[in-house]
Amino acid sequence: MLLPSFVFIIIVTGFPLLYSLYVSFTPYELLKPNSLIFELPKALNNYTRLLNDPVFWKSLGNTIIFLTVTVNLEYFLALGLSQLLAQVTRGQAIMRTMLMIPMMFAPILVGFQFRWFFNSNLGLVNNALVSLGIIGEQTRIAWLVDEPLGMICIIIATIWMNLPVMTIILLAGTLSLPQETYEAADVDGASAWQKFRFITLPLLAPFTYIALTIRSLDVARAFDIVRIMTDGGPARRTELIWTYAGRLAIEDTKFGLGSAMSWITVIISVGFTVYLFRQLVKSRIVE
Amino acid sequence: MRKLTLILLITSLLAVLSFGALVSAQEGEPQYAGLDKDLAGITIKMLTIGGGQYEAMYQSLPIFEEATGATVEIVTLLDGFEIDKKLVQDYATGAVDYDVAWNHTSFMSRYVGFVEPLNNYFSAEELAAFSPSIVEAATIDGNLQLIPRHADISALHYRTDLYNDADIQAKYKEATGADLAVPTTLEEVDMQARFFHDNGYTKYGYSIVGKEEAVTGRFYEFLFGSGGNYFDENWEPIFNNEIGVSVAELLRGWYADGIIAEDTPNLVWDGDAANFCNGDVALKLEWYGWYSYFQTPDSCPNVAGNFGLARGFSGFQNEGARPTGWAGAHAFSITSASQNKEAAAQLIKFLTSERIGYEEAQLGFLPVRDDVWNRIISDASASGVPLDQERLEVARVQITEDFKTPPLIAEWIPFSNLFYPHLQAIMLGDVTAQEGLDAAAAEARQLLADAGYYDE
Structure with a gap:
């Protein structure tokens, strides 16, 4: 009975992956069908070109910064929010529902919304700052152009949209923690901070690693919001690995190069996921 | 005599009829085409x-x-x-x-x-x-x-309320020694855009898109308008020559001096047009398609009825300079x-x-x-x-x-995708014009070499 499932998975998952791996070793361009040729001496051309491409390294560096800042900020905010929500005794269901609202928007809409917020001439943020007298009419801030403000704006939009996911996971974890431990700590005279630091945080570790893994993989795939807000620019200042891969493969029709870039990214992502899961296993052993 | 009168009468009648036929032919309904074959069942x-x-x-x-x-x-x-x-x-x-x-x-x-x-x-x-x-x-x-x-095709859009104002004309004459007239060269555009901005008549002097194929095309206009081009007849990149550098330096100067909007590198067509619509810009190249939008007081109260149109200006006055016309x-x-x-x-x-x-x-x-x-x-x-x-x-x-199209090569969009980030870097001051264009030229050459444009 396993065979049909196995064959199905191979066809649905394995074939496209193997095919894209094959394509990554060819100079294939979408509008030149004859370019889908594997030649051993040239098989690694796409990979060597990418490794020598400053834009690739720039986009990889940007992605790492974006990922690190976004996921960590999101985690600390979600941790705080989840602890506050866990204290709420009445109306928690309504608050949880309200919290989920940003998740209901398509990323592309969030991108448009924040692009407008941060528009230097017509945007909400600059107009508010001008009205409050914080900046002058002639000194409006080019939020989406300036470095590093452009990246910060994208991080804000991403966190706004995805904070609920991590908050809900951490809230679920917090609510499932055994109350006896806290009662024992109360008997021992532990302070609120000591309870949080020595009981809540360690016991939440499995939930934390699951949330971090899910969000890290998700953030690393960021495309829509960046595409709409800055499209990786200006001058590659917010170029991420997937916006660059998309530009190469879809707009420039260089499928071979785009596939090679995707595979490098996938290998990095798999390594990162393995690391996080190992941490998850360790945290469970401690538990 | 009667015979002559009759001939004159008939001739006059024929002339009137012929004129009528001509008029009706010109003013008649415009005709469809392609309806003359039986294509039943297809x-x-x-x-x-x-x-x-x-x-x-x-x-x-x-x-x-x-x-x-x-x-x-x-x-x-x-x-x-x-x-x-x-x-x-x-x-x-x-x-x-x-x-x-x-x-x-x-x-x-x-x-x-x-x-x-x-x-x-x-x-x-x-x-x-x-x-x-x-x-x-x-x-x-x-x-x-x-x-x-x-x-x-893009026409020069300019604010008639500014150009027809006697005080502004006098001040321009005093400042530059020239008469304030609709510009016909890029040098004049530069001078006027700076004048309008520096004297606070408009928030920005000029407006231009700043990314994707839009800015590659606008740069192209200034480039070929100045007698330059992206490629020579052998498809070797030549936009990093003196002409290209002078155009890139112009854009860099405009950005640094606030002549164009601070978010220009993020602007495409709608944001660029909005700058003119808001009355923030004195002059700019713009597509004709925005005409009814600019002329509608509800949409653009600051410019509706207050702007004129002119043929695209020439680029810098080098050999081969010609009007813009991407x-x-x-x-x-x-x-x-x-x-x-x-x-x-x-x-x-x-x-x-x-x-x-x-x-x-x-x-x-x-x-x-x-x-x-x-x-x-x-x-x-x-x-x-x-x-x-x-x-x-x-x-x-x-x-x-x-009417001038972009270079007729299949690599136009890939070329644009590699070119415009370098142009943005130049505008933002990350690199010099020469450095940015040299880097773009090297990448463009690699792109065309991969596509088999050179015998190597």
């Missing part, structure tokens, strides 16, 4: 552009179906960039199951080999109805790639995979006929046919708004004399 599939006013012409398809007996099926309606992506994928994977496909002069080089050369489907007389500059631009290696539907035309082609090429050609004749062209021109699109130009200019003269007619007269000159 289904013609079409993949074309949709959205807004683009779709108005498709309401006339029942007339074609009734006259020819053919059935026309619109497979998909998509916007320009989305339709390009679909066409690329369909052409590459052999998934084309339609006969007529949207095309555009900026994209057509990507589709060569996947669309049918049209020379044999249209007579010389039929082709003579279209602007020769567009037909010429749409011909690659002697093969006509498309039949144009309507065109667009232009494009929406069009139709017959796919190579079509099983009904003759019927597809009939449908294209219908869709690009005088009648349909006239109806589209009434919606604001710029015509590509002389007969349609005559009609809409005549109509505009009766509108009561002088700019309505002036706009069309300027546009006609531009379409006829200044």
